[in-house]
Amino acid sequence: MRGRKLRIEWREDESFWRMRYQEENRPEAKRRLQALWLVRRGYKLAKVAWLIGVHIRTVNRWLSWYKKGGLEELLAHRRGNLKGRKPFLTQEQFLKLEEEANQNPYFTTRMALAWVRENFGVNYSYQGMYSLLRRRGLLAKSKSKAEEREGPVL
Numbered sequence: 001m002r003g004r005k006l007r008i009e010w011r012e013d014e015s016f017w018r019m020r021y022q023e024e025n026r027p028e029a030k031r032r033l034q035a036l037w038l039v040r041r042g043y044k045l046a047k048v049a050w051l052i053g054v055h056i057r058t059v060n061r062w063l064s065w066y067k068k069g070g071l072e073e074l075l076a077h078r079r080g081n082l083k084g085r086k087p088f089l090t091q092e093q094f095l096k097l098e099e100e101a102n103q104n105p106y107f108t109t110r111m112a113l114a115w116v117r118e119n120f121g122v123n124y125s126y127q128g129m130y131s132l133l134r135r136r137g138l139l140a141k142s143k144s145k146a147e148e149r150e151g152p153v154l
Helices: 014-023 027-040 045-052 056-076 091-103 109-120 126-135 143-150
Strands: none
Touching: 014 027, 027 045, 027 056, 045 056, 091 109, 109 126
């Protein structure tokens, strides 16, 4: 079964697509670039969709974005809610927690849980607090890290 001929005015040559695909770090954008690179090389849409592991309608959507606004439009679309969940602690509360953590070089997750519950009435799960402290660099990974936060020994 033959469909209609795909008409795309490519703004970039094939070597550009390959280079851009190899340089991209975001997995979502990398898939789109690979798909358009394969289409640019002459692969049929169904084959591209199968190779990339997406539905043919997804490849069509990516192509329509490219036709509409070029590479910028293709990469501008993001999946999901980028804002994320609202934090349990305000910025001010977190700064107080950070102060507390910096006063004690051996500050632990359990200490943080108790301190936050006592001072702000906010209940975190152990894993939630651990993740927060690790992301913000407030947990000592080793004794040397704790000593580093403690300052030089005189």
